[in-house]
Amino acid sequence: MRITALSAALLAGAATLAGCATTTASGPDTAAAVTAAPAAQPAAAPRYGAFGFDAAGMDRSVAPGDDYYAYANGGWAKATPIPADKSNYGLFNVLDDQAREQTRAILEEQKGIAGSKIGTAYATYLDQAAIDAKGLAPIQPWLTKIKTVRDKPGYAALVAEAQRNGVDGPIGTYVGIDDKNPTSYAVNMGQSGLGMPDRDYYLSADAKQVETRAAYLAYLTKLLTLAGEANPAQRAAALLAFETGIARVHWTRTESRDSEKTYNKTSLADLARTAPGFDFARYLQAAGTPVDTLIVAQPSAIAGTAKLIAATPIQVLQDQLIVRSLENFSGSLPSEIDRTVFAFTGTTLAGTPEQEPRWKRAVNFTNRALSDEVSKLYVDRHFPASTKAAADELVKNVIVAFDKRIDKLDWMDPATKVKAKAKLAAFTPKIGYPDQWRDYSSLDIRSGDAFGNALRANHWAYQDNISKLGQPIRKWEWGMTPMTVNAYANFGMVEIVFPAAILQPPFFDPNADPAVNYGGIGAVIGHELSHHFDDQGSKYDLEGRLTTWWTPQDVARFKQRSQAVVAQYSAYEGMPGVKVNGELTLGENIADLAGLTMAYDAYQASLGGKPAPVIEGFTGDQRFHLGWAQLWRRNYRDAELRRRLLTDPHSPSEQRVAVVRNLDPWYAAYDVKPGAQLYLAPKDRISIW
Structure with a gap:
C-alpha cells in the first residue's frame, strides 16, 4: 500500500501508514466538457494581491529566466523571518497556523462542555503543572515492565506491546492494503529502529553529521539519566552502537520507495528461516496479528536487524525502548523530559530555537487522538459547500486535460493508452472531508490523566488498525484530517485526496483570477493525479493492483524520460555542498512537471478560445506561472534544509519552482x-505527460 503526499507532513501523524485507506465515490466522467472559467476579474477581493497573487512579494530586479523563484518570491523571502518555533516557514505554515487557531477556538469551547472527549483531552494536555506534579509515576509501570524482561523471546513480545503503546521498536508492522490484492488487507513489516532521521546520520563522515552524532550521544545519556538509570553514558554509547549497526543494514530511502522491490510476500516459516535471531511468531502473536503470511518491505534489513538483536545484550534492547518511550510520550511527561526531547529533535535536528506554545501542541495531540471528532466540528464551521463544489469542478477539468494528453503521447503504445485512460476514469477524487467518521465511543479520555489519555489513544488507534484484517476495505477512510494543509495520492485505492485546509488561498481562492487558481490548486490536483502514473504509481492498474500493465517498450521510453528528470534535479545544489537527490525525489519531481503541464492545458481550455485579459500588467500565462511559484514560498533553517535534502522525497522549494524551465509556455510568457x-534548449526540455 502506497500513498504519496504533496509536501512533507506539517503535523505529526498527518499521514501514517496505519491510516491511508480511504473513501470511494463515482469517478468523474472524463468525456465531460471542460467547465467554463468564472469571470477574469471577480467582484469580491481575493485574499492575496489584486488577482490572487502577492505581487509585493516579488523581486523584479531578478530576471525571471535567471531565477524564477527569486523573481516571484524574492521580496517575500527577504522580508519574512522564520518564527522562533518553526524550522521552516512558508504559505503551508500560514495555513497550518490558521487551521490550528480555528481548531483551538473549537476546543476552547469544548472545554466547557461536560462529557466532551475532545474538550477533556485538550484541557488535560494543556495542564503542564499537573503533569509535572506527577513526575514519571504515570509511565513508571511501563518502564518497569521493559526492565523486567530478561530473555529474547520475552523481548519479542515486549516489542509488540511497545508498538501497541505507540512506541517504535527495531522492527515495525502495520495492517494495510495488499498491493497485489487490493480487495484485502495484509500485515506489512518494515525496517525501523533508528532514533535519528536516516541511516546517513549514523554513517556519514560529513562534519555536520559527526557533530550531530555527538549531540545524539549526549541526548541519549541525558534521557537515561532523567529516567533514573545507572551508568547512563556507558549505556548510551552501547545504544548508539546498536542503532549504528541497524543503520548499516537498512535500505536507503531511494531503495525503499521501489514498490516492486518492497513487495515480498513471505510465509512466517520462511521469515524465521531467513531472518534468525528474533522470535517473529511470538512477536506477531503478541501484536494481535498471528498470521501465517505477511509482506516484508526490506528483507535483508529485517534479517540484519534480527541478527543484531540476537547478538545484543538485553539491557541495550531495553534501553532503546526506554528512550523511545520517553520520546513518544514526552508531551505528557514532566517538562524536563519534554524540553530535552525538543532540544535534540527540534533544535539539533531541525534548527528550531523555541518549542511551539503548549496550546499548539495540545491542538496537535487532540487532532491525533480524536481526529474525526475534531474534524466534524471544523468542517461544519470552516468548509462551505460552495468551496467543495468549485474544487470538484477544477478536478474534473484537470482530469479532462490529462485524458487528452494521453491521446497525444508519442512514447506510449496505443493499447497501453486505452488502459491508462481507463485507469484515469476509475479515479475517486475526495474533496474536503470523509463521508463517514470513526467511532471513538470505546476510547476512554479522563480529566487529569494526560499520560493515560495518550496511552489509551495509541491503544485505540493500534486496535483500529489491526481490526481491518479479514474485513472489507474501508473505502471511506482518509489518511489525513480535514485540518491538514496537504494532499495525497493513494495507489491502492486509485484516489486523490484534498483536505479542506488546503482548499484556501493561496492554493485556491474563489475570488482570485482563474489563472492563479489553475497554477495553484490546479497544479496540485494534476500533481496528485500524475502520481498514479509516475515511476511507482504507474505500476498499479485501474483497480489499484501492483502489476505489469505497460509494455516493455513503454517502460523503456518512460524510464529514458524519467532519468532525464533524475539528472536535472541531481545537478541542483539545495544548499552549499549538498545536492538534491534526484533518485529519491523522482516521483515528486515527475508529479510537479506533469501536474503543472496538465493544469496549464486545463486553464487554456477554460478560456474557451478567448484570450486571457491582462491584469495589473500580467498576462494570463504569466499569472498562471506566478500562481505556481507562490505556493512554494518558504524559508528554511540550515539544519532543517539539510535534513530534508537527506530524507524528504520532495525537492526544496526553489527547485520545485524551477520546474517551469521545462514548459514551453513559460518561455513564451517571459520571453x-x-x-x-x-x-x-527545446530538445532538452523534459516532457513526460
Whole structure:
C-alpha cells in the first residue's frame, strides 16, 4: 500500500501508514466538457494581491529566466523571518497556523462542555503543572515492565506491546492494503529502529553529521539519566552502537520507495528461516496479528536487524525502548523530559530555537487522538459547500486535460493508452472531508490523566488498525484530517485526496483570477493525479493492483524520460555542498512537471478560445506561472534544509519552482532567451505527460 503526499507532513501523524485507506465515490466522467472559467476579474477581493497573487512579494530586479523563484518570491523571502518555533516557514505554515487557531477556538469551547472527549483531552494536555506534579509515576509501570524482561523471546513480545503503546521498536508492522490484492488487507513489516532521521546520520563522515552524532550521544545519556538509570553514558554509547549497526543494514530511502522491490510476500516459516535471531511468531502473536503470511518491505534489513538483536545484550534492547518511550510520550511527561526531547529533535535536528506554545501542541495531540471528532466540528464551521463544489469542478477539468494528453503521447503504445485512460476514469477524487467518521465511543479520555489519555489513544488507534484484517476495505477512510494543509495520492485505492485546509488561498481562492487558481490548486490536483502514473504509481492498474500493465517498450521510453528528470534535479545544489537527490525525489519531481503541464492545458481550455485579459500588467500565462511559484514560498533553517535534502522525497522549494524551465509556455510568457540561467534548449526540455 502506497500513498504519496504533496509536501512533507506539517503535523505529526498527518499521514501514517496505519491510516491511508480511504473513501470511494463515482469517478468523474472524463468525456465531460471542460467547465467554463468564472469571470477574469471577480467582484469580491481575493485574499492575496489584486488577482490572487502577492505581487509585493516579488523581486523584479531578478530576471525571471535567471531565477524564477527569486523573481516571484524574492521580496517575500527577504522580508519574512522564520518564527522562533518553526524550522521552516512558508504559505503551508500560514495555513497550518490558521487551521490550528480555528481548531483551538473549537476546543476552547469544548472545554466547557461536560462529557466532551475532545474538550477533556485538550484541557488535560494543556495542564503542564499537573503533569509535572506527577513526575514519571504515570509511565513508571511501563518502564518497569521493559526492565523486567530478561530473555529474547520475552523481548519479542515486549516489542509488540511497545508498538501497541505507540512506541517504535527495531522492527515495525502495520495492517494495510495488499498491493497485489487490493480487495484485502495484509500485515506489512518494515525496517525501523533508528532514533535519528536516516541511516546517513549514523554513517556519514560529513562534519555536520559527526557533530550531530555527538549531540545524539549526549541526548541519549541525558534521557537515561532523567529516567533514573545507572551508568547512563556507558549505556548510551552501547545504544548508539546498536542503532549504528541497524543503520548499516537498512535500505536507503531511494531503495525503499521501489514498490516492486518492497513487495515480498513471505510465509512466517520462511521469515524465521531467513531472518534468525528474533522470535517473529511470538512477536506477531503478541501484536494481535498471528498470521501465517505477511509482506516484508526490506528483507535483508529485517534479517540484519534480527541478527543484531540476537547478538545484543538485553539491557541495550531495553534501553532503546526506554528512550523511545520517553520520546513518544514526552508531551505528557514532566517538562524536563519534554524540553530535552525538543532540544535534540527540534533544535539539533531541525534548527528550531523555541518549542511551539503548549496550546499548539495540545491542538496537535487532540487532532491525533480524536481526529474525526475534531474534524466534524471544523468542517461544519470552516468548509462551505460552495468551496467543495468549485474544487470538484477544477478536478474534473484537470482530469479532462490529462485524458487528452494521453491521446497525444508519442512514447506510449496505443493499447497501453486505452488502459491508462481507463485507469484515469476509475479515479475517486475526495474533496474536503470523509463521508463517514470513526467511532471513538470505546476510547476512554479522563480529566487529569494526560499520560493515560495518550496511552489509551495509541491503544485505540493500534486496535483500529489491526481490526481491518479479514474485513472489507474501508473505502471511506482518509489518511489525513480535514485540518491538514496537504494532499495525497493513494495507489491502492486509485484516489486523490484534498483536505479542506488546503482548499484556501493561496492554493485556491474563489475570488482570485482563474489563472492563479489553475497554477495553484490546479497544479496540485494534476500533481496528485500524475502520481498514479509516475515511476511507482504507474505500476498499479485501474483497480489499484501492483502489476505489469505497460509494455516493455513503454517502460523503456518512460524510464529514458524519467532519468532525464533524475539528472536535472541531481545537478541542483539545495544548499552549499549538498545536492538534491534526484533518485529519491523522482516521483515528486515527475508529479510537479506533469501536474503543472496538465493544469496549464486545463486553464487554456477554460478560456474557451478567448484570450486571457491582462491584469495589473500580467498576462494570463504569466499569472498562471506566478500562481505556481507562490505556493512554494518558504524559508528554511540550515539544519532543517539539510535534513530534508537527506530524507524528504520532495525537492526544496526553489527547485520545485524551477520546474517551469521545462514548459514551453513559460518561455513564451517571459520571453526567456538563450543565455538565461534557467534556459534549456527545446530538445532538452523534459516532457513526460
